[in-house]
Amino acid sequence: MTKYDYIIAGGGLSGLSLAYYLNHSTLRNKSVLIIDQDNKTKNDRTWSFWEKGEQNAFESVVHRKWKQVYFYGNGAAKLLHLSPYFYKWMRGIDFYNFVKADLATNPHITFRQERIERITDTPDGGFVTTEKGQYLAQYVFDSVYALKLNESQNHNMLQHFKGWEISTPKPVFDTQTPIMMDYRVPQRGLGVYFCYVLPESPTRAMVEHTVFSDALWPQEQYDAELTTYLKDVLKISEFKVEQVEYGVIPMTDEPAPTHVSKHIMRIGTAGGFVKASSGYAFQRTQRFTQQIVENLVTVGNPHLPKKTTFKRFKGLLDSTLLNVLLQSRYSGEAVFASLYLKNPTPRLFAFLDEDTSLWQDLQTMATVPLWPFTKGMLAAVRKRIAPASPPSL
Numbered sequence: 001m002t003k004y005d006y007i008i009a010g011g012g013l014s015g016l017s018l019a020y021y022l023n024h025s026t027l028r029n030k031s032v033l034i035i036d037q038d039n040k041t042k043n044d045r046t047w048s049f050w051e052k053g054e055q056n057a058f059e060s061v062v063h064r065k066w067k068q069v070y071f072y073g074n075g076a077a078k079l080l081h082l083s084p085y086f087y088k089w090m091r092g093i094d095f096y097n098f099v100k101a102d103l104a105t106n107p108h109i110t111f112r113q114e115r116i117e118r119i120t121d122t123p124d125g126g127f128v129t130t131e132k133g134q135y136l137a138q139y140v141f142d143s144v145y146a147l148k149l150n151e152s153q154n155h156n157m158l159q160h161f162k163g164w165e166i167s168t169p170k171p172v173f174d175t176q177t178p179i180m181m182d183y184r185v186p187q188r189g190l191g192v193y194f195c196y197v198l199p200e201s202p203t204r205a206m207v208e209h210t211v212f213s214d215a216l217w218p219q220e221q222y223d224a225e226l227t228t229y230l231k232d233v234l235k236i237s238e239f240k241v242e243q244v245e246y247g248v249i250p251m252t253d254e255p256a257p258t259h260v261s262k263h264i265m266r267i268g269t270a271g272g273f274v275k276a277s278s279g280y281a282f283q284r285t286q287r288f289t290q291q292i293v294e295n296l297v298t299v300g301n302p303h304l305p306k307k308t309t310f311k312r313f314k315g316l317l318d319s320t321l322l323n324v325l326l327q328s329r330y331s332g333e334a335v336f337a338s339l340y341l342k343n344p345t346p347r348l349f350a351f352l353d354e355d356t357s358l359w360q361d362l363q364t365m366a367t368v369p370l371w372p373f374t375k376g377m378l379a380a381v382r383k384r385i386a387p388a389s390p391p392s393l
């Protein structure tokens with residue numbers, strides 16, 4: 001059996017990002033095996049994210065980027081100026097092709113298209129069993145582990161969405177300004193409901209309907225909401241659906257440690273890289289995978305530093321928001337309208353990126369309704385200290 005230095009289980013966003021940064025480090029001579037059941041030749045998702053400036057490793061495959069966005073909510077409309085941030089949109093397929101071309105120049109990196117069945121730790125290293133073989137490595141980076149999402153001591157919500165990339169016979173989209181959140185859609189009680197629009201040209205855009213709730217919808221319901229939004233809110237009656245995107249992102253405070261055993265490290269959604277209160281993961285994935293490579297280079301192991309008290313406090317803020325939404329303590333629309341309309345957007349982005357000081361956190365939190373969030377925070381603390389009940393099956 002060949003022993004690799006590193007096995008990357010799952011060649012999606014986190015696996016390929018990690019491989020890319022390894023390939024651009026002093027570790028580029030290490031043997032790396034990337035295993036994915038899919039060959040990643042389809043545009044299976046698109047990523048939106050904000051970022052300061054125009055420098056990132058994948059800037060050449062950013063599909064569109066903007067300096068301003070619209071927000072509609074609580075009866076208000078606002079143009080948000082983002083500087084020094086840009087709001088960026090990247091197509092999955094462009095990212096996969098770019099990284100695969102980069103890795104193809106390195107003979108020490110091998111791809112295998114196989115379904116992983118088990119990942120275990122052994123005294124000799126991390127051991128991966130697939131439908132076709134068995135592989136060993138000093139470190140296995142696992143992005144295929146599925147979170148449980150059913151434990152009562154955690155807050156578990158789902159961000160589910162369907163998007164249509166549409167073309168129109170007449171120019172109708174403002175290419176300078178996407179709509180980041182538009183709450184002019186029916187609000188259906190528990191949860192959060194909004195649409196967003198990413199313009200590609202005056203006659204083409206991605207229009208997506210997003211829900212944060214505890215259960216998924218039948219496909220027809222997203223279709224009906226998208227049709228109503230296009231016709232009644234955007235006043236677009238003639239359009240053709242060119243591509244469809246559907247996805248589910250866990251919004252959870254389920255503990256998702258990265259360092260699970262001596263030779264196995266979880267990354268990506270499996271390693272808690274998704275921000276629980278927003279579902280954004282692209283930038284956090286870049287930050288954490290770069291840190292892993294930096295640690296491998298400088299100290300010889302990939303472990304991320306333990307969470308400080310301040311980071312745990314930021315995690316408590318995520319749990320608080322989830323609690324407010326799951327318990328319907330306040331309307332989701334009103335919460336996000338407060339955050340986006342009452343804060344300078346750069347401060348809000350920094351807050352969501354966990355790049356803010358305690359003082360900036362307090363300033364941001366002062367913009368949300370005090371009493372529902374105080375109750376939400378107390379409930380979140382109680383959940384954390386309460387003994388765990390057995391998971392539902």
Ligand SMILES: Cc1cc2nc3c(=O)[nH]c(=O)nc-3n(C[C@H](O)[C@H](O)[C@H](O)COP(=O)(O)OP(=O)(O)OC[C@H]3O[C@@H](n4cnc5c(N)ncnc54)[C@H](O)[C@@H]3O)c2cc1C
Nearest residue numbers: 010012013014037045047048115116247268269280281282
């Ligand atoms: C449709 C969609 C849109 C999203 N949009 C955004 C966005 O706009 N902005 C943002 O920040 N985040 C977004 N996210 C959230 C997050 O960024 C992505 O889910 C991201 O791809 C997570 O990275 P990952 O590496 O954990 O998982 P993935 O990218 O899904 O990679 C996991 C890989 O593992 C492979 N795999 C799984 N099981 C096995 C197995 N048993 N054997 C072999 N291979 C296996 C899969 O084929 C996949 O390639 C989106 C998610 C989805 C689903």
